[in-house]
Amino acid sequence: MTALRTAPGTRRTHHGWTIGFIGDSLTVGYGNLSASRDCTGDQVRRTTDADVSHGALTARRLGADYRLNAYSGLGMVRNYNGGSPDVTYRTFYDHALLKVPGDVWQNPGTWRPRLVVANLGTSDFSTAVNPGEPWTPDSLAAAYRTAYSDFLQKPRTRYGAATTIVAVGAGSFAGSCRRPRRRRPCGRQWFAAPQERAGLAPCATVGS
Numbered sequence: 001m002t003a004l005r006t007a008p009g010t011r012r013t014h015h016g017w018t019i020g021f022i023g024d025s026l027t028v029g030y031g032n033l034s035a036s037r038d039c040t041g042d043q044v045r046r047t048t049d050a051d052v053s054h055g056a057l058t059a060r061r062l063g064a065d066y067r068l069n070a071y072s073g074l075g076m077v078r079n080y081n082g083g084s085p086d087v088t089y090r091t092f093y094d095h096a097l098l099k100v101p102g103d104v105w106q107n108p109g110t111w112r113p114r115l116v117v118a119n120l121g122t123s124d125f126s127t128a129v130n131p132g133e134p135w136t137p138d139s140l141a142a143a144y145r146t147a148y149s150d151f152l153q154k155p156r157t158r159y160g161a162a163t164t165i166v167a168v169g170a171g172s173f174a175g176s177c178r179r180p181r182r183r184r185p186c187g188r189q190w191f192a193a194p195q196e197r198a199g200l201a202p203c204a205t206v207g208s
Contacts, residue, residue: 018115019067019115020115022120022155024089024119025070025073025123026122027053027068028053029048029050032052069093074088075120076143076147077144082130114164115164115165118151120151124144
């Protein structure tokens with residue numbers, strides 16, 4: 001789920017760069033080595049390599065230390081296809097060892113990223129709500145916006161005002177939770193800039 005390392009094979013072009021990446025399967029690098037779009041579960045596991053995920057490649061390009069905190073298929077309030085409704089990404093964000101009940105990662109004080117990039121929401125919206133799920137499109141979008149806004153206070157509190165947080169919403173599914181608002185800086189936080197460049201509205205904001 002997490003990794004902390006210096007991107008190998010590069011020189012440090014930006015001395016002291018540290019970046020945290022928070023997300024779902026897109027951040028994990030889900031099936032990124034597969035040569036086919038049709039894979040069994042075992043094939044997906046064998047062809048997933050976080051070391052060539054977009055976060056790792058970005059860190060390698062910058063010569064930065066990085067941490068991935070990502071979990072495939074889990075969303076802010078709803079998981080992929082409505083699965084495992086008793087947990088969400090937020091359930092595991094603070095964990096280091098997922099199989100150890102009550103385990104919580106303790107920052108030793110040596111990890112304080114200059115930049116945190118959060119990209120969450122694809123798992124919430126990439127599949128239609130199934131019969132029996134407690135959601136309508138509107139209630140899901142509203143719950144997502146609230147949960148994401150609240151969640152982003154965790155890295156802000158953990159790392160302090162010196163860390164810049166870039167929060168990306170629901171990616172190509174941003175229309176599912178679109179609500180008109182203008183992009184605005186909040187201290188050193190920026191929200192959903194990729195969506196706005198694509199002409200889509202942000203899905204979540206949080207104050208500094």
